[in-house]
Amino acid sequence: MSIIRTLALLGFGVSAHLVWMKLTGQITSVVGCGGEGGCSNVLGSQWSQWFFIPVTAVSACFYLGVVVLTYKVSKSILTMAAFLLIMAASWFMGLQVFVIKSFCPWCFTTHAIGLLTAGAIFWKARAPFKAPFTIIPMLLMTLLILGQIYGPKPKTYAFTSEADIVRRDGVKAHNEGKGRVVAFKDATGRVVKTFRLGSVPLLGSPDAKHFLVKYFDYTCQSCRTMEEDLTVLMQTYPGQVAVIVLPTPLNRACNPYINSRNDHEHACELARLGLAAWRAQPESFEAAHEILFQRPPHSGASARAELHEIIGVEKLEAALKDPWIENVLKSNLEDYHALSSQKMEMPKLMIRGNKTMHGLALSKEKFLKMITKEFQL
Numbered sequence: 001m002s003i004i005r006t007l008a009l010l011g012f013g014v015s016a017h018l019v020w021m022k023l024t025g026q027i028t029s030v031v032g033c034g035g036e037g038g039c040s041n042v043l044g045s046q047w048s049q050w051f052f053i054p055v056t057a058v059s060a061c062f063y064l065g066v067v068v069l070t071y072k073v074s075k076s077i078l079t080m081a082a083f084l085l086i087m088a089a090s091w092f093m094g095l096q097v098f099v100i101k102s103f104c105p106w107c108f109t110t111h112a113i114g115l116l117t118a119g120a121i122f123w124k125a126r127a128p129f130k131a132p133f134t135i136i137p138m139l140l141m142t143l144l145i146l147g148q149i150y151g152p153k154p155k156t157y158a159f160t161s162e163a164d165i166v167r168r169d170g171v172k173a174h175n176e177g178k179g180r181v182v183a184f185k186d187a188t189g190r191v192v193k194t195f196r197l198g199s200v201p202l203l204g205s206p207d208a209k210h211f212l213v214k215y216f217d218y219t220c221q222s223c224r225t226m227e228e229d230l231t232v233l234m235q236t237y238p239g240q241v242a243v244i245v246l247p248t249p250l251n252r253a254c255n256p257y258i259n260s261r262n263d264h265e266h267a268c269e270l271a272r273l274g275l276a277a278w279r280a281q282p283e284s285f286e287a288a289h290e291i292l293f294q295r296p297p298h299s300g301a302s303a304r305a306e307l308h309e310i311i312g313v314e315k316l317e318a319a320l321k322d323p324w325i326e327n328v329l330k331s332n333l334e335d336y337h338a339l340s341s342q343k344m345e346m347p348k349l350m351i352r353g354n355k356t357m358h359g360l361a362l363s364k365e366k367f368l369k370m371i372t373k374e375f376q377l
Contacts, residue, residue: 001070004078004120008066011113015060018043018106022054024344040222041102044345044359047095049154050147055092058144059110066117075127082118082125084137089114091141102221157359160342161186173327174200182211182244186353193350195244200328201278201285204234204242210375212241213350215248215336218270219297222360223347227293229360229367236368237377245289246332247271250346254329257337269300271332272325273307273316280319281311 022043042048048055062081069078089111096103127133175181179198183191195213197206214230216223230243249267252258270292277288291306292298298306307316319325339348345359351374361367371377 001073001124004117004124005067005070007113007117007120008063008070011110011117012060012063012067014106014110014113015056015063018056018110019054019060022048022056039104039106040345042096042100042104042107044156044222045100046153046156046362047092047100047148050144051151052154055144056110059088059114063117073125075125076130076133078121078125079127079133080136082121083134084140085114085118087137087141088144089118091145153362156362157357158343158345160339160356160358161354173324173331176324176327180206184213184350184353192354197244201245201247201275201289202242202282203230203245203286203289205239206242208240208242210241210377211244212371213244213246215246215332215339215346215348215350217248217250217264217267217346218274218292219264219267220250220346221295222345224293224295225360226347226349229364232364233368233371237372240377241371241375245274246335247274247329248332248336248346248348249329255333255336257333257340266297266299266303270298270303271329272320273300273303275325275328276316276319276322277307277311279322279324280315284310 021039043056050058062084066078066081069081093108093111096107175194175196177196177198179196182195182197184193186192193213195211212230214223214226216226234241234243247270249255249271250258250264251267252263254268254271274289274292277292278285281288287310288307291310292303304316336348339350339356339358343358347359349357351357351371361370
């Protein structure tokens with residue numbers, strides 16, 4: 001039974017790690033998941049929970065149960081556990097491939113361990129086959145699946161209020177130059193953050209009544225999805241809503257506030273190119289912004305080549321050398337650090353005052369309804 005025990009302990013360890021990452025809000029920076037956000041898409045989906053209980057927690061408890069059974073051997077129960085492991089692996093792998101359409105290496109590892117554990121059980125237990133061996137696991141899987149489909153859906157976002165996001169002396173890049181000043185105030189009327197529209201990248205009209213501020217990474221899939229949500233919002237309310245977009249690369253090469261070793265490849269280069277595109281030719285920024293968000297994510301070289309077609313080599317290269325780029329990037333990252341004190345999820349959307357949304361709404365419709373209510377559109 002030692003091989004079963006070893007595999008089950010390994011499965012417990014991986015599951016427990018994913019529980020910790022989910023509960024601490026670090027699903028956007030799980031080591032080994034890459035820049036496309038596969039782990040965050042899977043671990044943040046409705047399929048990651050069952051009645052608000054993380055399925056990784058259920059998995060961890062189940063693996064511990066298998067370990068216990070190897071000491072107090074019950075071949076019948078172990079065999080039922082093996083069938084349940086096979087069914088669960090098939091269900092969750094299928095969800096990733098056909099429904100969520102994102103790849104989470106750690107989740108696949110958990111299920112692969114489950115299949116190996118099931119194989120080891122069949123090899124070692126060798127219990128005579130009985131109908132309950134499959135019927136009971138099927139009933140349990142049906143309960144799990146129905147709960148995920150029809151049960152309460154987990155929140156995929158959170159709101160926080162950071163009090164001191166702007167009270168930092170010496171960081172003025174968001175307010176340099178000329179242009180309309182947009183002030184964000186808290187419930188008491190105190191100004192907590194200001195932006196001068198001539199000094200920050202903007203999508204939409206500078207004459208809009210309502211402004212949102214998006215902190216994002218061009219290589220982050222959740223940030224791409226938020227971009228689509230914001231596009232629908234601005235199309236629904238043309239001229240009424242505009243979005244200040246502040247690249248915030250999730251890569252330690254330029255972001256000193258990242259603790260995870262899961263750097264988003266090319267994130268720093270794409271952030272600088274986005275800022276340079278705005279600096280060089282603001283009227284082409286929307287097109288440049290879309291280029292930088294293409295999937296699969298650009299490398300710095302491929303993005304630069306496409307941007308040269310709409311901005312021009314000399315203008316873009318000159319803008320990249322402008323000290324303004326690093327100053328704004330520094331301001332964006334310091335804001336990110338302040339906004340991450342309570343929640344790590346990306347993207348981060350400042351809505352009003354110091355109210356910030358972390359993560360995504362469950363759908364474009366829910367996002368549109370939420371912002372419509374917030375601004376009384």
